[in-house]
Amino acid sequence: MSEAGADGTDRVDDRRGVPVGETIVLTGAARAAASTLRRQALSVLLECNPAAKASAGRAAGEHLDAGSDEAIAPPSGIPGRPERPLLVAPGAVPQRSIASPEGHAALIHALAHIELNAIDLAADACWRFAGLPDAFYRDWTRVMREEARHFQLLDAHLATLGHGYGDFPAHAALWEMAERTSHDVLARVALVPRTLEARGLDASPAVRHKLSSIGDRGGAAIVDVILRDEIGHVRIGNHWYGHLCRRAGLDPVATYEALAIAYRAPRPRGPFNIADRRAAGFSDRELAALSALPGTTPAP
Numbered sequence: 001m002s003e004a005g006a007d008g009t010d011r012v013d014d015r016r017g018v019p020v021g022e023t024i025v026l027t028g029a030a031r032a033a034a035s036t037l038r039r040q041a042l043s044v045l046l047e048c049n050p051a052a053k054a055s056a057g058r059a060a061g062e063h064l065d066a067g068s069d070e071a072i073a074p075p076s077g078i079p080g081r082p083e084r085p086l087l088v089a090p091g092a093v094p095q096r097s098i099a100s101p102e103g104h105a106a107l108i109h110a111l112a113h114i115e116l117n118a119i120d121l122a123a124d125a126c127w128r129f130a131g132l133p134d135a136f137y138r139d140w141t142r143v144m145r146e147e148a149r150h151f152q153l154l155d156a157h158l159a160t161l162g163h164g165y166g167d168f169p170a171h172a173a174l175w176e177m178a179e180r181t182s183h184d185v186l187a188r189v190a191l192v193p194r195t196l197e198a199r200g201l202d203a204s205p206a207v208r209h210k211l212s213s214i215g216d217r218g219g220a221a222i223v224d225v226i227l228r229d230e231i232g233h234v235r236i237g238n239h240w241y242g243h244l245c246r247r248a249g250l251d252p253v254a255t256y257e258a259l260a261i262a263y264r265a266p267r268p269r270g271p272f273n274i275a276d277r278r279a280a281g282f283s284d285r286e287l288a289a290l291s292a293l294p295g296t297t298p299a300p
């Protein structure tokens with residue numbers, strides 16, 4: 001028998017060897033194994049060690065109950081973060097040429113940093129918003145698992161370049177959108193998967209080309225894996241954005257514009273990866289609206 005403790009942890013009181021009246025607090029994999037999809041995601045989010053976060057995220061199962069209706073108070077320590085890398089403003093991240101070994105490693109490090117944040121973003125989407133269909137939590141659990149794999153692939157590749165995660169400064173901007181939209185699931189799915197992750201679809205071809213240009217075929221292959229998975233993540237964002245808009249009787253295009261302004265979302269900039277955006281579920285109307293934004297490059 002288990003129940004949620006007042007501090008949000010799962011307390012088990014019928015384990016063999018535990019005297020009646022005493023409780024133990026599950027941690028790590030044991031806690032994930034005994035919990036709901038939402039609590040499993042929360043435990044991943046709270047993990048500070050990058051390797052442990054990725055391992056727990058990768059091992060996340062979908063066989064648990066979603067725990068959709070449970071009220072979970074946000075605990076302190078969100079998101080769990082390592083002491084390194086040093087987090088700085090986006091403009092303060094040094095720009096290095098990929099032609100140098102340091103610049104090459106810094107690029108792989110920057111991608112690994114994005115993926116570690118992506119684990120947190122998926123975990124936060126999974127645990128934070130109660131009352132949604134079970135499929136919502138299963139979808140974000142799947143995304144969390146794939147983001148964890150992306151981090152592991154990049155972290156391992158970084159090691160082959162003589163570096164580890166934490167060796168370079170990194171920016172703190174990705175998590176900010178999670179904080180701004182923490183009270184509004186419609187804004188979250190509009191502005192994280194459909195905006196930040198969709199920008200990744202646009203950026204991937206150029207990153208892949210950079211890595212190929214210096215003969216990093218392993219790095220380019222990792223970008224291929226990531227791009228394929230990210231189309232699925234954006235598709236999940238589009239699916240749930242459409243679901244929430246229909247449920248509330250909202251026009252998806254006009255609502256997106258209003259949310260982007262209200263939450264100060266980064267404006268999409270071309271060139272756009274139209275084929276992959278379409279594969280990810282953006283409608284022709286949405287793609288046309290995107291291409292018409294001031295300051296963007298027309299879609300090919």
Ligand SMILES: [Fe+2]
Nearest residue numbers: 115118147150
């Ligand atoms: Fe990813």
Ligand SMILES: [Fe+2]
Nearest residue numbers: 118197230233
């Ligand atoms: Fe993603």
